[in-house]
Amino acid sequence: MKNKFIKNICCIGAGYVGGPTMSVIAFNCPELRVDVVDINKERIEAWNSEDFSKLPIFEPGLEDIIKKCRGVNLFFSNNVEESISKADIIFISVNTPTKKKGIGAGFASDLKWVESSARQIAKFARNHTVVVEKSTLPVKTAETIKSILNSSEQNEGINKMNIQNNQKSFSIVSNPEFLAEGTAINDLQKPDRVLIGGEDHYSIDLISDIYQNWVDKEKIITTNLWSSELSKLVSNAFLAQRISSINSISAICEATGANINEVAKAIGTDTRIGSKFLQPGPGFGGSCFKKDILNLVYLCKFYGLNEVADYWEQVVDINQWQQNRISSLVIRNLFGTLSNKKLAVYGFSFKANTNDTRESPSINVSINLLQEGAKLSFYDPKVSEKQILSEFENNINEKNVLVNNTALKAAEGADAIIVLTEWEEFNHLDWEDIFKIMRKPAWVFDTRVFLDKQYLKNIGFKVWSLGT
Numbered sequence: 001m002k003n004k005f006i007k008n009i010c011c012i013g014a015g016y017v018g019g020p021t022m023s024v025i026a027f028n029c030p031e032l033r034v035d036v037v038d039i040n041k042e043r044i045e046a047w048n049s050e051d052f053s054k055l056p057i058f059e060p061g062l063e064d065i066i067k068k069c070r071g072v073n074l075f076f077s078n079n080v081e082e083s084i085s086k087a088d089i090i091f092i093s094v095n096t097p098t099k100k101k102g103i104g105a106g107f108a109s110d111l112k113w114v115e116s117s118a119r120q121i122a123k124f125a126r127n128h129t130v131v132v133e134k135s136t137l138p139v140k141t142a143e144t145i146k147s148i149l150n151s152s153e154q155n156e157g158i159n160k161m162n163i164q165n166n167q168k169s170f171s172i173v174s175n176p177e178f179l180a181e182g183t184a185i186n187d188l189q190k191p192d193r194v195l196i197g198g199e200d201h202y203s204i205d206l207i208s209d210i211y212q213n214w215v216d217k218e219k220i221i222t223t224n225l226w227s228s229e230l231s232k233l234v235s236n237a238f239l240a241q242r243i244s245s246i247n248s249i250s251a252i253c254e255a256t257g258a259n260i261n262e263v264a265k266a267i268g269t270d271t272r273i274g275s276k277f278l279q280p281g282p283g284f285g286g287s288c289f290k291k292d293i294l295n296l297v298y299l300c301k302f303y304g305l306n307e308v309a310d311y312w313e314q315v316v317d318i319n320q321w322q323q324n325r326i327s328s329l330v331i332r333n334l335f336g337t338l339s340n341k342k343l344a345v346y347g348f349s350f351k352a353n354t355n356d357t358r359e360s361p362s363i364n365v366s367i368n369l370l371q372e373g374a375k376l377s378f379y380d381p382k383v384s385e386k387q388i389l390s391e392f393e394n395n396i397n398e399k400n401v402l403v404n405n406t407a408l409k410a411a412e413g414a415d416a417i418i419v420l421t422e423w424e425e426f427n428h429l430d431w432e433d434i435f436k437i438m439r440k441p442a443w444v445f446d447t448r449v450f451l452d453k454q455y456l457k458n459i460g461f462k463v464w465s466l467g468t
């Protein structure tokens, strides 16, 4: 660490970003103390659990780092105020979901958690504090944070905590996170780039110094605040756009006899297009793509750029269309009715190697099938029964949903299996045993196009594979 004055980092929000990001900072900067704080008691207890299988987030490689750093220079607690007061640098990593009501509902980000973090920082910070936007935020949010930090409420905090030194000052830096779930630790250890946007060079250098403990200087990009905030939204919009593009082509493949994997390979070998993010599937899930594009759409409309807004909104529309298209195909192939039929759903997380179910395509597809009268029997290697059931609150008759411990059990008496998450273990199941216990004709719907279609057909399954 070049700057010896920096000793304490605080991160507000111990979620999918705060937890792994701060673990990797603590791991690479042993001379810093990193406090990750959250208002959620259950979550903090889980982070502090002695049983590592109870950590709140499943990420390959995370457990090893927690074992090495927790209690040494990495601490999880609910002591928000105290940690803020000791921190030289504060990362805001709280949730920024889409607003559910009021102006901008359904599009704009709900910044109430960011605002309350900023108010707490304004009250309890001491001396000069660098505040880092780690959450994904609409462009110009730094302006809002700045005005809260510079408000008079600070004094209230000073009195309350009886702090002698009231020379508070703040600077704001944007440092969006680009990690993907399931590969978070690897993404953090070896990022394609680190983006730091700000106004004063001292603060930008401070954050850059932290990353330089393990990231090459050439990979650290510095910009102004607004470019940094906007780049995060645009990065997610471009990634999601590729998925909607390839998914739209999957439908043309089915109509024409082309094969989506062959088309993806043929176009992806052009270095200008590139091979990544061309995997067709049931549409993108996860907590961010949809919310960040809708936020971008909202911003475009706010600035009167309606054509631009419409362009990006189509990416979300195609995503929804793909999920509905898959549900309709399943229904059509099962003779147009799902009444009295049991369907096994393999995979509930929004992608493999994570236990996160936010915006998972499995949710929409399952709701469509339940509305047609199906009984659904779920299996996911990492998602708990409680979590699966919570996604259907108010939507279903609980009797129609069953959660199983094994893939085999889930398929018992089922008419069809719908594979919605690309868990590698699905390629190694005993499909012959599964076939035996299903009602015939037994269907497999492979929405991730990753199972061996011919092998399944040879066993006797009827197989539908997306885009083929």
Ligand code: NAD
Binding pocket: 012, 013, 014, 015, 016, 017, 018, 037, 038, 039, 040, 043, 080, 093, 094, 095, 096, 113, 114, 116, 117, 134, 135, 136, 137, 177, 178, 179, 180, 181, 287, 288
């Ligand atoms: P999350 O919901 O998993 O975690 C956020 C945490 O913040 C919660 O535990 C919540 O209790 C806590 N919190 C909210 N307000 C608080 C307050 N005032 N004081 C203390 N704690 C508070 O969310 P996440 O997935 O970690 O995402 C956080 C941000 O990072 C979002 O803006 C998201 O868009 C962005 N992001 C997420 C990912 C991802 O893969 N999940 C990747 C990049 C960026």
Ligand code: UGA
Binding pocket: 136, 177, 178, 179, 180, 181, 182, 236, 239, 243, 276, 277, 278, 279, 280, 281, 282, 283, 284, 285, 286, 287, 288, 289, 350, 351, 352
């Ligand atoms: C995504 C981005 O990849 C991260 O860079 C970003 O930081 C993060 O969003 C965020 O801001 O939250 P994540 O959602 O965790 O990360 O996972 P992705 O690997 O991007 O997958 C998102 C969804 O797209 C998943 O449902 C996945 O199955 C789907 N996907 C992805 C495809 O259908 N095809 C692909 O080729 C790639």
